[in-house]
Amino acid sequence: MTLTTNDGRRTFDCEPSLTDTEVLEFCKRGFLLLEGIIDDETNRRALDYLEARRAPQPAFLPPGLTEERLAELQTTPEPHGILLEDWFVQRVLLQPIVAAVARSLLGPEMGLPVVMSNHRVETPNKALSWHNDSEHVYGPELHYLEAFYFPQDTPPELGPTEVLPGSHIRRALTEPDQAGVPCSGRAGTVGIHVQSIAHRRPASTASGVRHMLKYNYWRTTPPARNWLTEPALDLRTANFGGHHDARYFAHMYYWLCGRGEQFRVIGGQGWPWSTPNQIGPSYGFEVAEGYVPHWRRNRDGFAYPPDG
Numbered sequence: 417m418t419l420t421t422n423d424g425r426r427t428f429d430c431e432p433s434l435t436d437t438e439v440l441e442f443c444k445r446g447f448l449l450l451e452g453i454i455d456d457e458t459n460r461r462a463l464d465y466l467e468a469r470r471a472p473q474p475a476f477l478p479p480g481l482t483e484e485r486l487a488e489l490q491t492t493p494e495p496h497g498i499l500l501e502d503w504f505v506q507r508v509l510l511q512p513i514v515a516a517v518a519r520s521l522l523g524p525e526m527g528l529p530v531v532m533s534n535h536r537v538e539t540p541n542k543a544l545s546w547h548n549d550s551e552h553v554y555g556p557e558l559h560y561l562e563a564f565y566f567p568q569d570t571p572p573e574l575g576p577t578e579v580l581p582g583s584h585i586r587r588a589l590t591e592p593d594q595a596g597v598p599c600s601g602r603a604g605t606v607g608i609h610v611q612s613i614a615h616r617r618p619a620s621t622a623s624g625v626r627h628m629l630k631y632n633y634w635r636t637t638p639p640a641r642n643w644l645t646e647p648a649l650d651l652r653t654a655n656f657g658g659h660h661d662a663r664y665f666a667h668m669y670y671w672l673c674g675r676g677e678q679f680r681v682i683g684g685q686g687w688p689w690s691t692p693n694q695i696g697p698s699y700g701f702e703v704a705e706g707y708v709p710h711w712r713r714n715r716d717g718f719a720y721p722p723d724g
């Protein structure tokens with residue numbers, strides 16, 4: 417694994433780990449969870465840093481920041497200085513399994529985060545509402561991934577984040593009592609998701625403190641199908657999801673393959689929709705003329721193409 421800090425950019429590269437099937441599954445679910453992936457010593461260091469029991473030791477000081485300022489930020493919702501700690505970069509951001517997943521989805525020379533958020537909450541506490549984070553945008557593009565990291569054991573009783581699988585393509589109609597998937601796990605659990613996915617903090621019942629660090633990995637190269645390809649995967653018959661959803665998930669997969677511009681659908685029972693036991697592949701596979709999924713109707717406040 418190589419880390420490059422040239423030109424003020426903090427990028428790295430490594431071998432990818434996800435297969436075609438797993439990349440497609442990520443397009444459909446919008447998240448994945450790696451339970452207990454960070455080692456215990458690093459989890460302890462992270463907690464010590466976030467509770468100011470450990471002084472900042474930045475690898476370098478970016479312009480405008482001082483060690484005093486980094487120390488002031490440690491216990492705030494934005495402890496950016498932890499991104500300057502060598503141990504955090506090497507053992508959390510570049511933890512080999514995490515890095516290989518991110519590399520699979522974002523391509524080579526990925527950019528490391530420049531902003532760190534800590535969603536610290538004292539428990540027990542009530543649930544938050546279902547929401548999409550600020551600046552979320554619906555589209556087939558995957559220019560960045562959001563990651564979260566729990567440095568302490570985070571069972572359901574401590575209120576881990578909860579996500580709605582597949583909700584990254586449009587605003588989900590979410591009632592307060594609608595159940596999602598809890599991202600619970602032992603200390604060192606890391607989640608990776610499409611930033612636009614609907615999520616919330618569920619109610620917690622245990623006494624304690626929950627730290628949840630959130631940060632982004634960034635794409636710096638054009639998308640290409642450069643993860644672990646599976647020659648046996650037949651895109652004509654692959655399961656891209658159900659009614660209303662399949663065209664969006666398929667569009668995202670094609671964008672990741674570097675083929676987003678050519679993606680067209682004809683609607684109806686045509687590809688990429690399919691159903692089990694149909695007697696032949698769906699019509700409309702990779703047609704030259706057809707429609708592009710209308711992501712902009714999904715109300716995220718962004719427009720494309722730009723006016724004028």
Ligand SMILES: [Fe+2]
Nearest residue numbers: 547548549615
């Ligand atoms: Fe949120």
